[in-house]
Amino acid sequence: MxxxxxxxxxxxxxxxxxxxxxxxxxxxxxxxxxxxxxxxxxxxxxxxxTEQYYGHLVIARPEYHLRRDLFAHLPADIADQLPLENEAEITGKSPRLRSFGLLSRPETSQPVELLGIIPRMEQQVTSLQHQLTAGHYPTEEEHNGALIGQGLARKMKVKPGDEMVFVTQAADGSIGNDLLIVSGIFATGDSRHDNNLVLAPLPWLQQVLVLPGRIHEVAMVVADPMTAAQIADRLTAALPENIEVLDWGDLLPEMxxxxxxxxxxxxxxxxxxxxxxxxxxxxxxxxxxxxxxxxxxxxxxxxxxxxxxxxxxxxxxxxxxxxxxxxxxxxxxxxxxxxxxxxxxxxxxxxxxxxxxxxxxxxxxxxxxxxxxxxxxxxxxxxxxxxxxxxxxxxxxxxxxxxxxxx
Amino acid sequence: MSLIKLKNVSKIYRLGSQKIPALTDLSLVFDVGEFVVLAGPSGSGKTTALNLIGCLDRPTAGQVIIGDLDLQSASSRQLADFRLQHIGFIFQSYNLIPVLTAAENAEFTLMLQKVPKQIRRQRVSKLFAELGIDGLEGRRPADLSGGQQQRVAIARAMAAEPHVILADEPTANLDSHTAEELLELMRRLNREKGTTFIFSSHDDRVISQARRVIRLEDGHLAADITITA
Structure with a gap:
């Protein structure tokens, strides 16, 4: 009552x-x-x-994300050596090799960051394939097809099918350089990527850098980004000391x-x-x-x-x-x-x-x-x-x- | 058998720095089954005495003993529990809970006593029939006349079968006919159930029905007259 x-x-x-x-x-x-x-x-x-560049988790040598040291590389099959199958949350992984150099055309040159990727695997981690404004995402059959940002394409005055030369320092001390052909152009709205980023096939970059069978990092995505830190802790515990797993919070502390x-x-x-x-x-x-x-x-x-x-x-x-x-x-x-x-x-x-x-x-x-x-x-x-x-x-x-x- | 004892009871109210004596050195004894009127003009201390007997207030000096309970030493919770088990109140303005139906109002004390619903309903139905208000169980107080409301208030006071029912000017808001009817009803309940009724009133109709009249003047006992039939 x-x-x-x-x-x-x-x-x-x-x-x-x-x-x-x-x-x-x-x-x-x-x-x-x-x-x-x-x-x-x-x-x-x-x-x-995370979907345009970093992923939610990255496996790399300690401090690689700070120094981007060319020589801080890992075996390309590092991801296969990890107990990732226990981590059902991980929905995609992409091995990457990274290089900084100059992209040149007869009339202009631009400093760029070049990521060597396996297209099929990279598409599990980033979503640049959905942000194409011209051309297509590079395929694994294309030996030197490149995906470049819209701002960079504008500065380089290139379109799909055009040729460019990438010049950088190789791991053996030589000057590595080779020809790239523009496969596609992307636009993310983030000027840092649109003006600076190039994606090219991993074997091609391994050859240019004289780093066969080597990568710098494995980028991964998980179902719930908020669990990335816990997964990173679990994976780190299972890895040797000279390899670390960083979550997006470590890579983007300001975020x-x-x-x-x-x-x-x-x-x-x-x-x-x-x-x-x-x-x-x-x-x-x-x-x-x-x-x-x-x-x-x-x-x-x-x-x-x-x-x-x-x-x-x-x-x-x-x-x-x-x-x-x-x-x-x-x-x-x-x-x-x-x-x-x-x-x-x-x-x-x-x-x-x-x-x-x-x-x-x-x-x-x-x-x-x-x-x-x-x-x-x-x-x-x-x-x-x-x-x-x-x-x-x-x-x-x-x-x-x-x-x-x-x- | 004595039910309530007031021994040299004084009650002083404070109004700022002023002390207002409401009762002075009052000693009374009430027996089981009495039908008593506390009579006297306004300000004579009738309501104060009822409040003390009803365990609503404590004396400034003296002792009020009801059954085994000494008011001075009882906690507020003990007083509340004692009121719940042993005392029923009937007020001048009926004071029914407007959002409850007549039956729910009457059942309320039983609900506080945790009496099962079925027993509550049975007891209230019987009381309503005895009080001549059967059929009004589902009505809200606003839909009842003054006389009907006061009958519901009596049912509420009677439902828990208390030892004492205290009625503060119960006929003041009623017409003569209804007042007489209700007084007769309370006399009957007093006779049949042996419940002690203590009224405060200066209404001659009430006083004429009482078997004992205690007259108060300025907080003092002026007269205590037992009327023999």
Whole structure:
């Protein structure tokens, strides 16, 4: 009957309860939407950084990612020697050899970063094959086919089928150089890659660098990027000391910081928004308790204990919070679903922005993440409970003699 | 057999720095099954005495002993539990819970006592029939007349079968006919069930029904008259 009483008490002043409920629902739903959009933005940024270049995990010699030392190479079959089959999370791996040199044409030259790849395997890790603006992704049959960034192609004034010469220092001290033919041109929106990056077949680069059967790294992708650090720790433990596994957070520390800062800022936004909502709930229940002073006196006279009175008011706030939670989560899920499926295209107003190693795309879209629902839900119930506690305490501490006489 | 003892009880209320004596050195004994009226003008201490007997308040000096319970040494929780088990209240303004139906109002004390639902329903149905309000179980207080509301309030007070029912000016808001009817009803319950009724009133109709009239004036006992039939 206490639950019945609490529920009916909520609807004594229908308008006031509905207004408070609306405020709670709107704040929960909009918060879920906003967090979903933020998550979408960060997911895009992380994807742009990892799917265009790094991958989620990289196996290399210690400090290779800092020094890019030509001689810090590994056997090409290193990935086959690792217990990767135990890591079901790893969905793709690509052996790579890296070189920095000059790309030349009769009329111009540009400094470039050249990645020697096995096309079939690289396409499991990066998504440049989906960002082609001309030509095609190099195939394994093409001995010297190259994929180059759009900015670089523009500077070099090349198109698919054109020839270029790559010049670099080889591992034997000689000057390595050979001819490349443009197979395709990609555009990621990230100027660092579009103006600088070239992908060429691994055997071709091994030959130019005089590093047969050697690679510099194995880039890998995992199903959930957020588990990459744990997988890296597990793999590192299984590897010899002179090989390390880095996750995207090690390769892009600024990105990791941005995402950590997002988690903190999410809590701050939730706290500020719910502080205002909490004040609304507090006001509603204080009014409700004040109006019912005499009634609480009667309940006390009948033998209701102060703790039960406190429980009754808290039950009312929790019921309201629970109701707001269900409707708020539902509205939030519908809005998030809309923004996930359709989103808002802002490309007419803004362009892509490179930030913290990733690219912020000119679009608003949301993603579903459990945390974006659980945090607002948990906070809403917590705020309801806290906001209800003061009025509940007031009701429980009433002097029954005074309360019964209240008019 | 004495049920309630007030020994040299004084009650002083504080209003800022001012001390207002409501009861002074009052000693009374109430026996089981009495039908008593505390009479006197406004401000004579009737309601204060009822609050003390009802375990809602504690005396400033003296002793209030109800059954085995000494109010001075009892905790708030003990007082609440004692009220729940042994005391029923009837108020001048009925004071039913507006969001509960008549039956739910009457059942409320039994619910607090954790009496099973089926027994609650049975007991309340029987009481409603005895009080002549059967058929009104599902109505909210707002849909009942003053007399019907007060009958529901009596049912609420009686449902838990308390030893004492305290009624503060129970007829003040009722017309003469309804007031007489209800007084007769309470007399009958007193006779049939042996429940002790203690009223506070300055209504002559109530006083004329009592078997004992305790008259208070300015917080002092002015007269304690037992009326023999």
């Amino acid at each position: 206490l639950l019945t009483l609490a529920f009916r008490n909520l609807w004594r002043n229908r308008r006031r309860t509905l207004l408070t409920l609306s405020a709670m629902v709107v704040s929960a739903a909009l918060l879920i939407l906003a967090l979903g959009v933020f998550s979408g933005m960060f997911k895009d940024m992380l994807a742009s950084a 990791r910081e941005v995402i950590a800062a997002y988690d903190v800022s999410r809590m701050i936004v939730v706290t500020i928004l719910y502080l205002a909502t909490g004040l609304g709930i507090l006001n509603t229940f204080f009014m409700s308790v004040m109006e019912r002073t005499r009634e609480f006196g009667i309940l006390m006279a009948q033998g209701m204990r102060p703790w039960t009175i406190r429980g009754l008011v808290l039950l009312e706030t929790l019921l309201l919070g629970g109701l707001a939670l269900v409707i708020g989560l539902l509205c939030g899920a519908i809005l998030t679903l809309y923004m996930q499926q359709i989103g808002i295209d802002l490309s007419g107003y803004i362009t892509s922005v490179t930030y913290a190693g990733g690219t912020i795309l000119p679009r608003l879209h949301a993603v579903f993440e459990a945390g974006n629902f659980l945090v607002p839900a948990g906070m809403l119930l917590l705020v309801s409970l806290f906001a209800g506690f003061l009025p509940a305490n007031r009701a429980a501490r009433l002097d029954p003699v005074v309360a019964v006489r209240d008019i």
